[in-house]
Amino acid sequence: MKKSQHSYMFKTAYILFLLVLVSCKSTTKKHHITSDEKQPNVLIILTDQLRAQSTSYAGDPNVNTPHLDNLEAISVNFKNAVSGMPVCTPFKASLITGQRPLTNGVFMNDVQLDTNAVSMAKIYNKAGYDTGFIGKWHIDGHGRESFIPPGNRRQGFQFWMANECTHNYNSSIYYDNNDPTPKTWNGYDTFEQTDAAIDYINSKKNVNNPFLLMLSWGTPHNPYDSAPKKYRDMFNPDDMELRPNVPENIATKVRKDIAGYYAHIVALDDMVGELIQDLKSNNQLDNTIIVFTSDHGDLLGSQGAYRKQQPFDESVRVPMLVHIPKYLGIKPGKREAILNSEDILPTLLSLCQINIPEPIEGINYKPYMEGKDDTVGKETIITCVQPFGEWNKPKRQGREYRGLVTEKYTYVKDLNGPWLLFNNEEDPHQMNNLVNKTDYAVLQSDLDSRLTQRLKANGDQFLPGTHYLDKWGIKVDHLGTVPYKKH
Incomplete structure (x- = not known):
């Protein structure tokens, strides 16, 4: 070999070595699960109609929730979390797809989520997880007590002990995996479903694959008088301290x-x-990552109303506790960021080191929880596309709305223009509507502009509900509600 050739090859090898060295140094250091650390399990505990204010860790004077208090102490507590569309089916669809309701088309109860959706369980299955669902499903749209066969109507969940929807908590039916014969939970279904979840968890303790389990309770959704007597006897209506925004004329009922x-x-x-x-x-x-949350809250007399859909805090704010294994390096504690329904899935995927698929729209809050990104969670959108049911237009004056929730303010407009403006720090019970008041004109204009920008970015034209019903082919009755049947 000639000397010039040898010199050229040596220089080339040296340059390649330097490039590799620089590349290695510039690579961002990531946490990798070691041989002693399995990929984390995920347990999602979903309640129905539990408002954020009604636990002792949140300061409710009427109730003591020691186990939730203990969980909160070892969890990240998103104390400003909201349900972006505070209704059962839309929340569940956003949780499972990581998409907003006008993207996945689920903005009312008792409609079906697209069976071809890129959904939570399908993603986790592909990543090697065992997946299971126990309890209330409510995104199938084929009847509230109908059998949901294995396949895409179950959105990828493998293990199955579920029904579509019932609020008969002491005699509720369910379907067990592949059996189309309805079974009945033996007693108060919250207890029975929990026992089933514990059996599922126990079955996975010596299995190599991690699990994703969603336990979806129907309680504390009304009927309010149907808990076991032991628990009902703990509370005397005369001793209940009501929120200041409950009108006196309905106080006895509330x-x-x-x-x-x-x-x-x-x-x-x-x-x-x-x-x-x-x-x-x-x-x-x-x-095990544990998420404890609810699909929406319950006004329970606040603002003179009941249930959900409306943009007030008792309807919109939900508990959001996320217990994260210590080895992931995220400290527990309260967080100010306003996490929304579609943000749960991408955050979980990131915590489990699973790639976030393109159709997902939600924000990944893992960097925020790690203290690496403080730009997220400053504000979010709340929406009502088509008021229905307990807040229908003809009888209850329901209205379409879009709202912006920030760390300090709630601003909402309906199809006629600005509707609500609250300073939630100074007026936590939202009793002083500041909308269209001269002293707040600059603030209102700024919030309106920010809301308009976010709607534009989301492709939301904010049209009457009938436009979206026609677009998605949803049929409603004279009250604007999707008719449902048991079977």
Whole structure:
């Protein structure tokens, strides 16, 4: 070999070595799960109609929730979390797809989520997880007590003990995996479903694959007087302290209803305690992400109204506790960021080191929780596309709206223009509507502009609900509600 050739080859090799060295140094350091750390399990505990204000860790004077308090102490608490469309089916669809309702087309109860959706369980299945669903489904749209066969109507969930929807908590039916014969939970279904979840978790303790389990309770959704007697006896309606925004003319009814509501809450709090204890006993707690949340809240007399859909805090704000294994390096504690429904899935995927598919629209809050990104969670959108049911247009003056929720303000407009403006720091019960007041004109203009920009970015033209019903082929009755049947 000639000397010039040898010199050229040496220089080339040296340059390549330097490039590799520089490349290695510039690579961002990531946490990799070691051989001693399994990929984390995921347990999602979903309640129905539990407002963020109604736990003792949130300061409610009427109720004691020690197990939720303990969970909150070891979790990230998104204390400003909202349900972007505070209704059962739309929330569930956003949770499972990571998409906003006008993207996945689910903006009313009792409609079907596209069976070809890129959904939570399908993604986790592909990543090697075992997946299971127990409890209330409510995104199938074929009848509230109909059998949902294995396949895409189950959105990828493998293990199955579920029904579409019922609020008969003491005699509710379910379907077990592949069996089309309806079965009945033996007693209060929140207890029975929790036992089934514990059995599922126990079955996975010596299995190599991690699991994703969604436990979807129907409580504390009304009927409020249907918790077991043991729990109902804990609450005397006369002793209930009402929120200041409950009108006096309905106070007697609200005290009775809220006593039953708290009975359900204490019952589910006990079930949270059983789940945590089982995870501890099986040495699974330190390797399990737990999400505790609700699909929406319940006004329960606040603003003179009941249930959900409306843009007030008792309807929109939801509990959002995320217990994260210590080895992921995220400290527990309260967070100010306003996490929305579609943000849950991408955040979970990131925590589990699973790639986030393109159709997902939500924000990944893992960098925020790590203290690496403080730009997210400053504001979010709340929406009502088509008011229906308990807030229908003809009888209840329901209205389409779009709203902007920030760390300090709630601003909402309907099809006629600005509707609500609250300073939530100075007026936490939203009793002083500042909309169109001269002193707040500059603030209102700024919030309106920000809301308009976000709607434009989301492709939301904010048209009457009938436009979206026609677009998605949704049929409604004279009250604007999707008719549903049991079977």
